[in-house]
Amino acid sequence: MTDVDTQADHRPTLAAVAARAGVSASTASLAFSGTGPVSDATRERVLQAARELNYGGPDPRARSLRRGRSGIVGVVLEERVRDAFRDPIKIATLDGISEEIGAVDSGLLVLTEVAGDSDEASGSNPLTLRDAPLDAAILMGCSPRFEESIAILRARGVPIVAIEGDPGDPDVPIILQDNREATRRGAEHLRELGHERVAIVALPLDKEHLRAPVTPERAAAGANATTRERLRGAWDVFPDAPARTTAGSFADEGRYAALEFLDVPESDRPTAIIAQSDLLAAGVIRAAESLGIAVPAELSVIGFDGARVDGLWPYDLTTLVQPAVEKGRAAGRAIVAMLNGDEGETQLFTGEFHLGNTTAPVPA
Amino acid sequence: MTDVDTQADHRPTLAAVAARAGVSASTASLAFSGTGPVSDATRERVLQAARELNYGGPDPRARSLRRGRSGIVGVVLEERVRDAFRDPIKIATLDGISEEIGAVDSGLLVLTEVAGDSDEASGSNPLTLRDAPLDAAILMGCSPRFEESIAILRARGVPIVAIEGDPGDPDVPIILQDNREATRRGAEHLRELGHERVAIVALPLDKEHLRAPVTPERAAAGANATTRERLRGAWDVFPDAPARTTAGSFADEGRYAALEFLDVPESDRPTAIIAQSDLLAAGVIRAAESLGIAVPAELSVIGFDGARVDGLWPYDLTTLVQPAVEKGRAAGRAIVAMLNGDEGETQLFTGEFHLGNTTAPVPA
DNA sequence: TTGTAGGCGTTATCAC
DNA sequence: GTGATAACGCCTACAA
Numbered sequence A, B: 001m002t003d004v005d006t007q008a009d010h011r012p013t014l015a016a017v018a019a020r021a022g023v024s025a026s027t028a029s030l031a032f033s034g035t036g037p038v039s040d041a042t043r044e045r046v047l048q049a050a051r052e053l054n055y056g057g058p059d060p061r062a063r064s065l066r067r068g069r070s071g072i073v074g075v076v077l078e079e080r081v082r083d084a085f086r087d088p089i090k091i092a093t094l095d096g097i098s099e100e101i102g103a104v105d106s107g108l109l110v111l112t113e114v115a116g117d118s119d120e121a122s123g124s125n126p127l128t129l130r131d132a133p134l135d136a137a138i139l140m141g142c143s144p145r146f147e148e149s150i151a152i153l154r155a156r157g158v159p160i161v162a163i164e165g166d167p168g169d170p171d172v173p174i175i176l177q178d179n180r181e182a183t184r185r186g187a188e189h190l191r192e193l194g195h196e197r198v199a200i201v202a203l204p205l206d207k208e209h210l211r212a213p214v215t216p217e218r219a220a221a222g223a224n225a226t227t228r229e230r231l232r233g234a235w236d237v238f239p240d241a242p243a244r245t246t247a248g249s250f251a252d253e254g255r256y257a258a259l260e261f262l263d264v265p266e267s268d269r270p271t272a273i274i275a276q277s278d279l280l281a282a283g284v285i286r287a288a289e290s291l292g293i294a295v296p297a298e299l300s301v302i303g304f305d306g307a308r309v310d311g312l313w314p315y316d317l318t319t320l321v322q323p324a325v326e327k328g329r330a331a332g333r334a335i336v337a338m339l340n341g342d343e344g345e346t347q348l349f350t351g352e353f354h355l356g357n358t359t360a361p362v363p364a
Numbered sequence C: 001t002t003g004t005a006g007g008c009g010t011t012a013t014c015a016c
Numbered sequence D: 001g002t003g004a005t006a007a008c009g010c011c012t013a014c015a016a
Helices: A014-021 A025-033 A040-053 A060-067 A088-104 A146-156 A179-192 A216-221 A225-237 A251-262 A278-290 A324-339 B014-021 B025-033 B040-053 B060-067 B088-104 B146-156 B179-192 B216-221 B225-237 B251-262 B278-290 B324-339
Strands: A072-077 A107-112 A136-140 A160-163 A174-177 A198-202 A243-245 A272-275 A300-302 A319-321 A347-349 A352-354 B072-077 B107-112 B136-140 B160-163 B174-177 B198-202 B243-245 B272-275 B300-302 B319-321 B347-349 B352-354
Touching (some): A025 A040, A060 B060, A072 A088, A088 A136, A088 A324, A136 A146, A136 A324, A146 A160, A174 A324, A179 A225, A179 A272, A179 A319, A179 A352, A198 A225, A198 A251, A225 A243, A251 A272, A251 A278, A278 A300, A324 A347, B014 B025, B014 B040, B072 B088, B088 B136, B136 B146, B136 B324, B146 B160, B160 B324, B179 B225, B179 B272, B179 B300, B179 B319, B198 B225, B198 B251, B198 B278, B225 B243, B251 B272, B251 B278, B272 B278
Parallel strands (some): A072 A107, A072 A136, A136 A160, A160 A174, A174 A347, A198 A272, A272 A300, B072 B136, B136 B160, B160 B174, B174 B347, B198 B243, B198 B272, B272 B300
Antiparallel strands (some): A319 A352, B319 B352
């Protein structure tokens, strides 16, 4: 303990500063907030007193009670931090969000969904969306607990925006991607190149994140709408294309799944693979490389996201570019609007086809 | 607007609920917080009233003023969200932090360092560490504004922990990595394999993130302590090893830098490269592959982090494993201790050498 | 087991 | 320009 103030349980208050400066608390408040008229001399006196007392400025907790705003926007993730942040799309989206909410002096609080009531063996119960001082919340990705989260937040009067998931609540603006249509455009590109034997490497479909072939039942029952829609888009063009789900959007997962399709007699092999993310696509390419299958000469590969996968060189992946940062910005703007008492805008984003060098005409 | 309560500016308060239930506010408070004795009948009546009024529970803003705790721990990053979250080590550390602070019902608020006073052309001024309702803060990585951030937080009486950076303040526990010693151990491994011509692919050294050779002056003046220490460790063993800085910890950056070292006559080529991160190492390997240089037969590569780079298969990178999650946990525990009025513990972590298959004896 | 009183630190509103 | 007053919504002694 080097400093006098270090151990003090009682930090100076605005009142103390005011007293020392010989003014009233309200005047001192004005001197800090800049709202309203204060003479320069008075302000200086107040600031001087604050310095002397080592006063660090108005307490944000008290301020947020009084103003009814905490300056905090919650981002509700369905997974733990580690998993959510491995997804470059989520990160880009967060970046867009944080950019926009800066306009209302807000910061991002990371939350995960409310846990089941009983199954918390960890003994730890982090700050939940039930008792975090939020001005607004952004739900990223739909999930089983979606509804519950929304109910809690609504009861609190916290404005909500949903990204990639539709709670079906007219008061909740949603930010969506044209997953089905975009995937269909990619598939059509393959068909134009003459491909007929096409396989799909899919994102996780259900909570268990199974590595398994997609049966019609699984496709119908799957909890993940994004995966489902992208499957539909591919099947719109190639109704019989076999698909396998992976345990997550990682290159290694893409490689495992691709090996199942590729490590077979050449006659059974697909001539093209539709991967549901760029990371998966990167793994597909590695799998092909390892089997001596040339991309794109012998196998065309298409991704989804446009995430500029690091280390994929010399390949320039053909993919559907998702405007991830822009989606985050849209969510942020919706939040800002709602915080200002306006309506948040629902927006549908369109994936842009990027032609790289990983697709080619079907081998003769 | 589908619902009566949607537009209500005035949400019900605890007092309103109490009134409706025919009890006093304090009793209603007890019914919610679970602190103190309330008869089951009364509690039920209160809860019932709450349901009828659509009361979502006590307002966290008021609660945090009253209790003096917001349940929020700030993580101060030196870069914008997008950049910080591309580093797997930072993410793992965040994960460890969030795990531990769950024990005190806290969540993570993402902040970036206080901006310069004038150069904010963007017009956006996000929530800063000056006015966020923080119970504690974790500074990740040292930086020029380190001191200023600390001064602000100290004046507020906010407990601080620093990761990978030493503010030299006895009240700030620090969580460090043995960057120099760990790197030295890796270098010694290379020396034992007979390597003499070794090059270094380094992390950014100064704020500009230059891609350039490291001169003694740059090494001495560099702002980034982590980079500097790892350079020292390598030079402890190979004093003349040439080094190049990259623009960031990415595979593509590693590839660029490695090409500078490798795309030369064979006699001038290093037989081993020390990369300062696993992602950089992945790029080094790709560069070698693209030049037809076999790893590890013709070139040994060593990394730093132990981040299990996705998509690096079939290589198992020889590296120094940094206990990133554990470091986060240590930081979280220090925070929890300080929040409980105890002292936070400073900790030094040791990198563990992992022998993979990317190093081999120097070619004959 | 329940109610009463007071205050957490700030800021908005009004007089002066 | 400045000061008094009254909330903001909740929690916690303490008294009943």
